[in-house]
Amino acid sequence: xxxxxxxxxxxxxxxxxxxGTYTADMSWWFKHNFSSRYYNKAGIENRMSKDARGIFTVQxxxxxxxxxxxxxxIPFLLYEEGENGEKKERCTSCGxxxxxxxxxxxxxxxxxxxxxxxxxxxxKEFYIDVDICMNCxxxxxxCPFDAIKMDHDYELSVYDRHARNIFDHEKLLKSVxxxxxxxxxxxxxxxxxxxxxxxxxxxxxxPA
Amino acid sequence: MTEQTLTLTAEHLHARDLQSRFPExxxxxxxKGYEGxxxxxxxxxxxxxxxxxxxxxxxxxxVTGVDYxxxxxxxxxxxxxxxxxxxxxxxxxxxxxxxxxxPSLVPVYPGADLQEREAWDLLGIRFExxxxxxxxxxxxxxxxxxxxxxxxxxxxxxxxxPFKSRWPDGHIYRCEDKISFANNVDYPAGFDPExxxxxxxxxxxxxxxxxxxxxxSDAYTDTVVVNMGPQHPSTHGVFRVVVGLQGxxxxxxxxxxxxxxxxxxxIGERNTFLQNMPFTDRLDYLSSMxxxxxxxxxxxxxxGVKPPERAxxxxxxxxxxxxxxxxxxxxxxxxxDLGAFFTPMLYALEERELILDIFEATAGSRMMCNxxxxxxxxxxxxxxxxxxxHDLAFERLPRSIDELDAFLTNNEIVRARGQGVGVLTPExxxxxxxxxxxxxxxxxxxxxxxxxxxxxxxxxxxxxAVRYHGDxxxxxxxxxxxxxxxxxxxxxxxxxxxxxxxxxxxxQYQVRVPAGESYGRVEGPKGELGFYVVxxxxxxxxxxxxxxPSFINLTAYETMCMGNKVxxxxxxxxxxDIVLGETDR
Numbered sequence: 001x002x003x004x005x006x007x008x009x010x011x012x013x014x015x016x017x018x019x020g021t022y023t024a025d026m027s028w029w030f031k032h033n034f035s036s037r038y039y040n041k042a043g044i045e046n047r048m049s050k051d052a053r054g055i056f057t058v059q060x061x062x063x064x065x066x067x068x069x070x071x072x073x074i075p076f077l078l079y080e081e082g083e084n085g086e087k088k089e090r091c092t093s094c095g096x097x098x099x100x101x102x103x104x105x106x107x108x109x110x111x112x113x114x115x116x117x118x119x120x121x122x123x124k125e126f127y128i129d130v131d132i133c134m135n136c137x138x139x140x141x142x143c144p145f146d147a148i149k150m151d152h153d154y155e156l157s158v159y160d161r162h163a164r165n166i167f168d169h170e171k172l173l174k175s176v177x178x179x180x181x182x183x184x185x186x187x188x189x190x191x192x193x194x195x196x197x198x199x200x201x202x203x204x205x206x207p208a
Numbered sequence: 209m210t211e212q213t214l215t216l217t218a219e220h221l222h223a224r225d226l227q228s229r230f231p232e233x234x235x236x237x238x239x240k241g242y243e244g245x246x247x248x249x250x251x252x253x254x255x256x257x258x259x260x261x262x263x264x265x266x267x268x269x270x271v272t273g274v275d276y277x278x279x280x281x282x283x284x285x286x287x288x289x290x291x292x293x294x295x296x297x298x299x300x301x302x303x304x305x306x307x308x309x310x311p312s313l314v315p316v317y318p319g320a321d322l323q324e325r326e327a328w329d330l331l332g333i334r335f336e337x338x339x340x341x342x343x344x345x346x347x348x349x350x351x352x353x354x355x356x357x358x359x360x361x362x363x364x365x366x367x368x369x370p371f372k373s374r375w376p377d378g379h380i381y382r383c384e385d386k387i388s389f390a391n392n393v394d395y396p397a398g399f400d401p402e403x404x405x406x407x408x409x410x411x412x413x414x415x416x417x418x419x420x421x422x423x424x425s426d427a428y429t430d431t432v433v434v435n436m437g438p439q440h441p442s443t444h445g446v447f448r449v450v451v452g453l454q455g456x457x458x459x460x461x462x463x464x465x466x467x468x469x470x471x472x473x474x475i476g477e478r479n480t481f482l483q484n485m486p487f488t489d490r491l492d493y494l495s496s497m498x499x500x501x502x503x504x505x506x507x508x509x510x511x512g513v514k515p516p517e518r519a520x521x522x523x524x525x526x527x528x529x530x531x532x533x534x535x536x537x538x539x540x541x542x543x544x545d546l547g548a549f550f551t552p553m554l555y556a557l558e559e560r561e562l563i564l565d566i567f568e569a570t571a572g573s574r575m576m577c578n579x580x581x582x583x584x585x586x587x588x589x590x591x592x593x594x595x596x597x598h599d600l601a602f603e604r605l606p607r608s609i610d611e612l613d614a615f616l617t618n619n620e621i622v623r624a625r626g627q628g629v630g631v632l633t634p635e636x637x638x639x640x641x642x643x644x645x646x647x648x649x650x651x652x653x654x655x656x657x658x659x660x661x662x663x664x665x666x667x668x669x670x671x672x673a674v675r676y677h678g679d680x681x682x683x684x685x686x687x688x689x690x691x692x693x694x695x696x697x698x699x700x701x702x703x704x705x706x707x708x709x710x711x712x713x714x715x716q717y718q719v720r721v722p723a724g725e726s727y728g729r730v731e732g733p734k735g736e737l738g739f740y741v742v743x744x745x746x747x748x749x750x751x752x753x754x755x756x757p758s759f760i761n762l763t764a765y766e767t768m769c770m771g772n773k774v775x776x777x778x779x780x781x782x783x784x785d786i787v788l789g790e791t792d793r
Contacts, residue, residue, distance in 0.1 A: 006618030013615040014551060048565060050599040056558050068569035070590060095375035100717040102483035104371050107378030119376070127380040136486035136578045141586065142717040150572065166380060185590070 024054025072150030090147035097139035241724020244298025293659030319641025445788030476752035500580035506728025534733035545782035584711030626681030630780035644735025650678035
């Protein structure tokens with residue numbers, strides 16, 4: 001049955017799609033107080049939803065898709081802000097992240113006490129070779145101190161990767177409040193767990 | 209219950225059968241944690257014939273080698289299945305490590321062709337009687353066999369990760385700065401890279417010359433050799449096809465691959481068990497959730513853990529979403545290959561985009577999901593994601609599959625280019641170890657989710673999609689059918705998703721894997737994806753092998769193309785649906 005009906009039907013689908021690009025925009029226009037379906041949050045969300053019709057694409061970089069909380073891209077180290085603005089690092093340089101890292105891109109030098117020679121729980125040097133990092137997130141997943149987390153910033157292109165893509169301690173450190181801003185649900189969950197653990201610890205201490 | 213006991217006794221009968229039939233040649237593999245039989249190399253072909261013809265193990269799924277360095281042995285491991293379903297029969301044969309020679313099983317199971325070439329290429333096991341034993345992933349002239357345990361790659365640091373140089377004294381350096389290129393490369397004796405010129409693939413072209421001399425009765429035609437690829441837009445990546453043509457008709461064809469080879473398996477043997485998980489994402493990068501699934505199953509089998517209920521359901525939902533997104537991509541790419549340039553592709557990609565949004569929200573990444581863990585999944589579904597999956601499965605996807613169906617299925621050009629082109633008969637499909645949609649489009653209703661159920665697939669109500677013509681058009685239709693079935697499975701899973709934990713026990717980064725072997729296989733979107741893992745109780749696997757469906761499906765590519773026109777190679781390759789990350793590994 002090669003009578004061309006199939007082709008016509010298929011072209012009907014493309015025609016409906018083509019017209020849909022106009023009708024989707026127009027119905028949005030009327031429903032949303034004559035605001036555009038582009039370059040605003042509500043419009044982008046509509047284009048990511050199950051009801052997305054018409055034009056689907058996003059005009060990057062003018063428009064950017066919102067990243068979900070779990071999105072992971074390049075690890076960073078957390079510090080707590082002290083009262084006088086000093087940085088209190090969470091990392092104890094235990095090395096679990098370096099051991100679990102599949103491409104082995106984390107390099108840590110542990111601090112030792114100059115007198116006794118025993119290890120001090122903070123890193124002396126901490127490097128991540130971002131060229132090698134595969135963004136798997138295992139370091140953040142297995143860190144027992146919530147000291148290393150995955151970032152949301154994915155615009156990292158540089159002209160000179162040899163000089164700039166080995167992130168050092170300085171560059172990796174970001175504040176806990178930044179972390180709380182990009183991953184609010186995770187942050188709340190971890191803080192609750194920490195508070196619970198401390199309470200349990202205190203309760204254990206009391207009788208003794 | 210009675211049914212189970214019945215099949216069990218049948219298996220035992222078979223087992224006794226095999227041993228009583230070959231008392232001299234076959235011994236059960238008694239090593240701890242191992243299964244199956246050891247067959248003497250000289251009786252291998254005979255035993256394989258018996259397995260195929262008398263016992264019904266007509267489908268040889270996986271062939272691979274293991275280098276037992278400490279015992280001085282090279283072992284070849286075969287996993288055979290019945291095409292009517294059921295568990296594997298594993299048989300192995302051993303040869304001395306210095307000169308491992310094993311008879312080829314290509315005459316019995318043609319599907320062993322590319323896999324034996326791979327074992328020769330990477331492990332140096334010679335298969336006597338193989339029709340075309342050349343290197344396949346490495347290039348001709350490469351020195352050494354990289355999967356052997358004593359072979360060391362460039363920038364070698366240690367046998368197993370984690371490397372000691374990273375902590376506690378991790379003074380950073382770049383490999384490129386430290387090792388000059390020449391230091392870690394062995395050249396064969398008498399080889400000088402400065403004066404060497406490639407031999408223009410003499411062996412490859414010689415292997416093409418197996419076809420008969422042209423019939424000169426009415427007009428003499430020369431056979432022309434045409435290279436398609438490696439940089440050809442139709443080859444889905446860097447893949448090369450060498451075709452021998454008479455006029456426009458294909459009389460010989462050889463796939464050439466390995467341009468994307470990175471020795472995934474060697475990397476896997478350096479990694480710890482957990483570290484392999486994100487690497488499996490990079491195999492078939494369009495369906496990373498399925499890759500995670502197969503690997504998790506293999507290691508869980510060794511560890512003897514089972515994920516909790518909720519994790520099982522989440523796994524199934526993710527694997528089926530992956531199948532949908534993969535088939536969307538496959539259909540789009542096939543239509544691209546047929547010349548419908550990017551309109552169907554982009555329609556399909558819209559749906560895929562919505563599925564990838566779900567992956568991103570759950571796993572953290574659109575394609576490199578790294579979501580499965582041994583005994584569970586990495587994290588629970590975040591808030592709102594289940595509703596999104598629900599909306600997709602109940603509203604959006606059924607509608608868009610229908611639209612795709614209406615858009616393409618009756619299109620006369622698709623039918624003219626697809627019907628009767630690239631035919632693979634059911635017998636050939638089984639013999640060539642074709643898997644997945646390629647096998648089922650040829651009329652073999654073999655779906656691992658039904659034939660050898662894993663995870664919780666036996667709880668879902670779905671049909672095994674099957675089509676009977678075995679041509680390009682049916683391989684297109686079967687993907688539409690399968691998408692419909694996947695939607696059905698997701699609907700059921702979403703409805704029945706229980707609450708509860710998502711990880712068995714505490715999450716661990718150093719898992720204890722007892723010594724032994726295991727083969728975990730899933731029905732991936734492209735076919736049977738198997739992981740063969742051998743552990744010796746250490747933190748790193750001793751052997752890690754991937755049975756890659758898009759690699760093994762290419763074994764039948766020549767047969768499918770024979771007698772068709774040269775333009776059809778593109779359509780046929782599109783209908784197999786390969787991903788080079790998995791083909792080349």
